[in-house]
Amino acid sequence: MAFMDSYDPTPTARRVSGPAILILTGETDRQAEASQVADWVAAFRSSGNKDVTGRVLPGLNHLFVPDPDGFPGGYLKLPQPIRVERSVIGVVGRGTKNRRLGIRSLPSPGQGWRGNRSTGRSAAR
Numbered sequence: 001m002a003f004m005d006s007y008d009p010t011p012t013a014r015r016v017s018g019p020a021i022l023i024l025t026g027e028t029d030r031q032a033e034a035s036q037v038a039d040w041v042a043a044f045r046s047s048g049n050k051d052v053t054g055r056v057l058p059g060l061n062h063l064f065v066p067d068p069d070g071f072p073g074g075y076l077k078l079p080q081p082i083r084v085e086r087s088v089i090g091v092v093g094r095g096t097k098n099r100r101l102g103i104r105s106l107p108s109p110g111q112g113w114r115g116n117r118s119t120g121r122s123a124a125r
Contacts, residue, residue: 013043020051020099024088026060028070053095057088064088 021044025032037054044052061067063075064084075082 010039010043013040014046016044017047017049018051021049021053022092022095023052023054024064024091025056026062026064026067026070027056027058028060028067029062030070030072031062051099055091057085057091060085060088 023037023040023044025034025037027034034056037056041052041054057064059066059068061070061075062072063082065078065082066085067074067078
């Protein structure tokens, strides 16, 4: 644990020049804090990689589930079953598809996935 507390991955990030980099974190994440996203984007871009995207997802913790405080010790108190928020799956899936098509932007969280709450089924847009 001491290693993780003292390790600074920024020098490594500055040497990664590709492929595309996607940085996602939840707004309440206490393990990969939202305040660090801009610094990570800058570190990866400093290597010359222009295809770096960072996004902070509102109201989600490190597991990408809704959590008002994001404290890891509280994960077991979250409503069960714990599942990744569907909007995250949409952002990743659509972002991957967009890159294959040569589009370099990510959809906003609400655009990537829609769910039918009455049936429990979901459908990608």
